Amino acid sequence: MNQVLDEIMLEYPTAVNEKKRELMEQVKALKEMSNTFIEEWLLFEEKMDQFNEVHLELPKPDLTSAPKSQKSFVQEINNLHFQKGLGYFKLLMYKQAVEQFNHTVKEHPEFLLTRVFLALAYLELGENNEAYNHFQFVISVSENDKINAISYNAMGCIQMFRKNVEKAEKYFDMAKKIDPALSFYSLS
Template sequence: MNQVLDEIMIEYSSATEDKKGELNEQIKALKEMSNSFIEEWLLFEEKMDKFNEVHLELPKPTLSIMSKQENSFIQEINSDYFQKGLGYFKLLMYNQAVDHFNKTVSDHPEFLLSRVFLALSYLELGEKNEAYNHFQFVTSVSENDKINAISYNAMGCIQMFRKNVEKAEEYFNMAKKIDPALSFYSLS
């Protein structure tokens, strides 16, 4: 994925309109793959939690993108809206996910993970401006490196759709600088 996007970024500025159309389709496919990786990663975390609860009888582990404080916060709010939003998100029912994540964000604006999923849902619905605004908000207040890296990566993808290659590259580099260990970034 990284090599393909690197090649697209090099080729894009001098491409013909027809070629830009092809490159935009490739960017769209890369974004879908990136979203798939994020969803699979979250499903893996959920399965690991269930396995640990049933077989290891250990305290429930935290999601790796959340601090211990954030994890205790999610357990405190025990938001049905957030849990249902996650369910709808996993089922690719993004309109319903947006409704539930919006309610969670309204009730608990400090719960940034809900806002990230809200932004990802908007992105899946093609509402890039709305998604971008939420990702910008998250990066302006979050101290969580993984949440920020995910947000910058998504903002880079949105900038690529807007054909703003330089700004996209800036965001991809920010994501890579924050957390180079995550594999779904769009630069090598």
């Protein structure tokens, strides 16, 4: 696949009409193959994790005595769509990550970490309004200082994009107050 893409990259600048269209079709086919490989790889990783849990006798979390927030977290990290979303996010494939995180948010709206990753993916896609709405929601319901600090910091960055420096500074200050240990963007 890399070789074919290298050849396309060499040919494309000098190609005309029909040849350019043919090369673009090849690029689309490569992209589809790449997406298929990634999805298959994510499914393989999930099966490998399941095998390891059963046959390597890895310790499983005891959800009966775990606090509610810990139960939700364990359930969230075991959610297939969340795992796929994280895989896409790590591969910088934010559009696909958004699709997977949206599935998890619909199924489990209480999973705030998913919503944070969803907002971050939207931010990476330049969809600042969508990201901002999710960060606002997270802050309105979250009791987790780190999640709130990250959300306020991201909202500050969005306000900077909007050239609203005063509001951005307010959000950056709130993030620092909540969790001074995290490093944030700051105007000072």
